Amino acid sequence: MLDLKALCAAPAGAQADVLKGIDLQVAAGEQLALIGPSGAGKTTLLHVLAAALRPRSGSLEIAGQSPWRLSAAELRALRAQIFLAPQAPPLPPRQRVVTAVLAARLPAWSLLRSLRSLLAPVDLAEVQAALARFDLAGKLFERVDRLSGGERQRVALARAWLSPARLWLVDEPLSALDPQRAVQALQALREEAQARGVSLLASLHHVDLALAHFPRIVGLREGRVLFDLPAAEVSPAHLRELYAQHEEELLAPPVMPLQAETAAVTVYPCR
Numbered sequence: 001m002l003d004l005k006a007l008c009a010a011p012a013g014a015q016a017d018v019l020k021g022i023d024l025q026v027a028a029g030e031q032l033a034l035i036g037p038s039g040a041g042k043t044t045l046l047h048v049l050a051a052a053l054r055p056r057s058g059s060l061e062i063a064g065q066s067p068w069r070l071s072a073a074e075l076r077a078l079r080a081q082i083f084l085a086p087q088a089p090p091l092p093p094r095q096r097v098v099t100a101v102l103a104a105r106l107p108a109w110s111l112l113r114s115l116r117s118l119l120a121p122v123d124l125a126e127v128q129a130a131l132a133r134f135d136l137a138g139k140l141f142e143r144v145d146r147l148s149g150g151e152r153q154r155v156a157l158a159r160a161w162l163s164p165a166r167l168w169l170v171d172e173p174l175s176a177l178d179p180q181r182a183v184q185a186l187q188a189l190r191e192e193a194q195a196r197g198v199s200l201l202a203s204l205h206h207v208d209l210a211l212a213h214f215p216r217i218v219g220l221r222e223g224r225v226l227f228d229l230p231a232a233e234v235s236p237a238h239l240r241e242l243y244a245q246h247e248e249e250l251l252a253p254p255v256m257p258l259q260a261e262t263a264a265v266t267v268y269p270c271r
Helices: 042-049 072-079 097-108 111-119 124-132 149-162 179-196 207-213 236-242 247-251
Strands: 002-009 019-026 031-035 057-062 082-085 167-171 199-203 216-221 224-230
Touching (some): 002 042, 019 042, 019 224, 031 207, 042 057, 042 082, 042 199, 082 149, 097 149, 124 149, 149 179, 167 179, 179 199, 179 207, 216 236, 224 236, 236 247
Parallel strands (some): 031 199, 031 216, 082 167, 167 199
Antiparallel strands (some): 002 057, 216 224
């Protein structure tokens, strides 16, 4: 599914490379977690793998294709096979939840069908089932700006259920979730990806959850792969080296308390 060799990349506008000579291979249907301190390059790597950021050097193949050698139409078709869930999902505040989830179908829809779905959403049973996996079945017609931060993050993850993608990339999917729902979200993602034969890569600050739920762990530090091991072989020594001078991230990963998950968010007045 993925083949990276000596890949270097940087976010738009950055002068220096953030990723420095990454070698990584991921098989179809494989699941792995990316861990490492803040600034290690996890988000940049996911954007490269989503064919959203062009590498500066090295090679990248996604499903046997080099994305930056494709025509514009071929690149769009390839991107339609990739699902990227950013840490802060860009959900329009006045959009309904059902519309936000159905956005996963947009790459396969015509403009006319997309516009029709805004007025009369389709596939409601599938959307409801996807939301139910994240305890959001009752939010189908809720407005996004009525949701908590954790609920919005779970809505973004529910999009994967309606996506035709063969590669799921999720960036810090647990950052706004309480511990119980974090475990639930990971289990739902892994089970569904396994059932579909989808490759799943997740960047996680929660090292304990990464080790408990993913069979393969890739440790990134300063833009390089420090280790790539089965979870059972990742030792405390590996983690101490990975998080050297960032021990607070290893010892106290940011977990939202239970009450914060259901906290109210800013509501924008109608105009």
